[in-house]
Amino acid sequence: MNRWNVIAPDLGLAxxxxxxxxxxxxxxxxxxxxxxxxxxxxxxxxxxxxxxHRPHVVVFAADHGIAQSGVSQYPPEVTHQMVRNxxxxxxxxxxxxxxxxxxxxxxxxxxxxxxxxxxxxxxEKIAEGTQNFAHFPAMTTAQCTEALERGARxxxxxxxxxxxxxxxxxxxxxxxxxAAVLMHRLTDQPLAACVGRGTGLxxxxxxxxxxxxxxxxxxxxxxxxxxxxxxxxxxxFEIAQMCGALLRAAEHRMLLLIDGFIATAALLVAARLAPNxxxxxxxxxxxxxxxxxxxxxxxxxxxxxxxxxxxxxxxGCALAYPLVQAAVNFLNEMASFASxxxxxxxxx
Numbered sequence: 001m002n003r004w005n006v007i008a009p010d011l012g013l014a015x016x017x018x019x020x021x022x023x024x025x026x027x028x029x030x031x032x033x034x035x036x037x038x039x040x041x042x043x044x045x046x047x048x049x050x051x052x053h054r055p056h057v058v059v060f061a062a063d064h065g066i067a068q069s070g071v072s073q074y075p076p077e078v079t080h081q082m083v084r085n086x087x088x089x090x091x092x093x094x095x096x097x098x099x100x101x102x103x104x105x106x107x108x109x110x111x112x113x114x115x116x117x118x119x120x121x122x123x124e125k126i127a128e129g130t131q132n133f134a135h136f137p138a139m140t141t142a143q144c145t146e147a148l149e150r151g152a153r154x155x156x157x158x159x160x161x162x163x164x165x166x167x168x169x170x171x172x173x174x175x176x177x178x179a180a181v182l183m184h185r186l187t188d189q190p191l192a193a194c195v196g197r198g199t200g201l202x203x204x205x206x207x208x209x210x211x212x213x214x215x216x217x218x219x220x221x222x223x224x225x226x227x228x229x230x231x232x233x234x235x236x237f238e239i240a241q242m243c244g245a246l247l248r249a250a251e252h253r254m255l256l257l258i259d260g261f262i263a264t265a266a267l268l269v270a271a272r273l274a275p276n277x278x279x280x281x282x283x284x285x286x287x288x289x290x291x292x293x294x295x296x297x298x299x300x301x302x303x304x305x306x307x308x309x310x311x312x313x314x315x316g317c318a319l320a321y322p323l324v325q326a327a328v329n330f331l332n333e334m335a336s337f338a339s340x341x342x343x344x345x346x347x348x
Contacts, residue, residue: 004247004248004251004270004273004274004277005274006177006247006250006251006267006274006276006277006280007251007276008276008279009043009044009046009253009279009280010043010046011043012040013042013043013046013048013125014043015043015064016048016071017038017039017043018039018240019038019332020048020331020336021035021038023208023288023336023337023338023344024046024249024330024331024334024335024336024337025067025258025335025336025340025342026211026334027135030328031212033302033304034179034323034326034327035327036293036302037282037304037323037324037327038050038327038328038330038331040279040282041255041282041324041327041328042331043279044131044176044253044254044255044279044280045164045255047241048331048333049331049332050328050330051164052164052165052255052324052325052328053162053163053164053165053191053326054158054161054162054163054164054165054255055102055103055163055165055166055167055321056102056103056104056105056158056163056165056166056167057093057097057102057103057104057105057166057167057168057169057257057312057314057317057318058104058105058107058154058158058166058167058168058169058245058315059086059105059107059169059170059171059205059314060107060109060151060168060169060170060171060237060238060239060241060242060245061079061082061083061086061107061108061109061110061170061171061172061238062075062079062108062110062111062126062129062130062170062172062175062236062237062238062239063079063080063105063110063111063112063113063128063129063169063173063174064076064129064130064138064172064173064174064177064178064236065129065130065131065132065134065136065138065174066130066132066133066134066138066174066177066178066212066213066216067173067174067177068132069090069132069134069210069212069216069244070208070209070212071086071177071178071198071208071209071213072173072174072176072177072198072199072201073085073198073199073200073201073205074199075171075173076112076129076173076174077112077227078173079111079112079171079172079173080111080112080113080194083106083108083111083115083121083171084115084118086104086106086121086171087106087113087115087118087120087121087314091313092311092313092315093158093169093313093314093315093318096318096319097318099318100165100318100321100322102167102189102317102318102321103163105122105154106120106121106122107121107122107124107154107241108121108122108123108124108125108148109124109125109126109147109150109236109237109240109241110125110126110128110129110130110147110236110237110238111125111128111129111172112128112129113128114210118343122154124150124151124154124241126138126143126146126147126150126237126319127143127237129237130235130236130237133178133181133216133233134212134215134216134219134221135219135282137220137232137233137234138178138232138233138234138235139232139235139237139240140232141143141162141178141228141232143232143237144228144231144232144235144320146338147237147240147241147244148240148241148243148244149241149244150244151240151241151242151243151244151245151246151248152244152245152247152248153248154241154245155244155245155246155249155252155254156248159249159252159254163254164253164254164255165254165255165321165324166245166246166254166255166256166257167256167257167258167259167284167314167317167318167321168242168246168256168257168258168259168263168266168314168317169258169259169263169312169313169314169315169316170238170239170242170259170262170263170264170266170312170313170314170318171238171312171313172236172238173199174200174236175236175238175239175262175312176195176196176198176214176261176262176289177195177198177209177213178234178236178239178262178265179194179211179218179239179261179262179264179265179291180191180195180196180213180265181193181194181216181230181234182230182234182235182239182265182268182269183265183268183291183294183295183298184192184217185217185223185225185234186227186228186230186269186272187268187270187295187298188227189291189294189316191210191213191214191217192210193290193291193294193297194291194294195209195210195213195291196261196288196289196290196291196292197289197290197310198282198289198310202228208217208237214227216234217234220233224298225272227269227272227273228273230269231243231269235269238262239262239265239266239269240266242263242265242266242267243266243269243270243273245275246266246267246277247273249280250270250274250276250277250279250280254280255280255282255313255324256280256281256282257282257284257317257320257321257324258282258283258284258301258317259282259284259285259312259313259314259316259317260287260289260292260309260310260311260312260316261287261289261291261292261295261310261314262312262315263312263348264283264292264295264296264299264301265295265301267300268295268299269280271299278299278300278301281299281301282304282324283299283301283302283304284303284304284305284316284317284319284320285303285304285305285306285307285309285316285320286305286306287308287309287310287316288309288310289306289310292303304320304323304325305319305320305323307319309340313347
């Protein structure tokens with residue numbers, strides 16, 4: 001599966017992009033992070049006049065066997081219930097996508113139960129949830145490969161439809177546990193620094209979660225830092241499908257909007273498979289999950305927002321998207337010193 005052909009953006013336009021930013025009617029660097037953001041977008045699109053077409057958020061949902069061990073405050077059936085809420089338009093991600101003009105797709109990557117009555121839920125189910133990795137590997141190698149491929153095919157479809165901005169989100173009770181263990185295995189961070197409160201565990205719950213995950217990790221001494229082996233052993237079907245979607249979207253030179261801790265863990269796997277994927281990413285926010293700040297630093301990501309979000313669903317992508325629009329619009333529409341007849345004297 002190490003066949004992802006993600007090519008880094010050509011840096012030949014970098015100086016011209018910088019010049020265009022710097023000659024807008026503002027002091028040098030006055031738009032701060034928006035300048036860095038639009039520089040990245042222009043490099044991704046290889047143009048001095050970037051455009052955002054058919055921005056799309058995809059929420060991948062799946063159940064996790066590890067949830068059966070008591071790592072979450074909520075029971076596993078909440079995953080299925082929340083997918084129904086997404087399909088009915090009642091979740092936060094529905095509200096924010098409607099507000100900001102983003103298309104939304106809900107994907108059943110491996111939720112227990114059927115959504116046959118809901119045409120708005122896309123069926124990409126690998127199985128009825130993963131195995132409990134406290135006792136067995138979460139998925140087989142074949143299942144992991146299939147999940148990556150299904151995510152990649154979805155990105156192919158979006159690209160073919162004219163979409164050039166992809167945001168990824170997720171839903172899955174227990175998936176902060178998978179994300180934490182993946183982070184631990186694929187970085188040098190101790191497990192305790194990766195494990196957080198998830199849906200709101202108290203101190204006793206957090207202590208129990210860390211103990212469960214410590215025992216689970218210790219049960220697989222031969223699983224090292226190979227990204228595919230770690231993903232199959234500890235991951236979730238939604239994490240694997242996100243990973244495949246991100247890799248293929250980067251192959252298509254799409255802009256990638258990265259949500260919170262679980263989405264960033266999927267990106268971590270993707271980056272270990274194809275490091276150039278990071279050049280296509282916008283890190284939308286730093287979540288309230290304790291491992292996310294450390295993981296962002298590991299990947300060199302500077303988040304656009306710090307709102308203490310810890311909901312998932314792609315909500316950070318939808319909330320940050322207006323900043324992405326603002327960055328593109330200032331580059332394309334803001335006057336330059338020359339066009340506005342304004343004196344450009346940095347000495348003043």
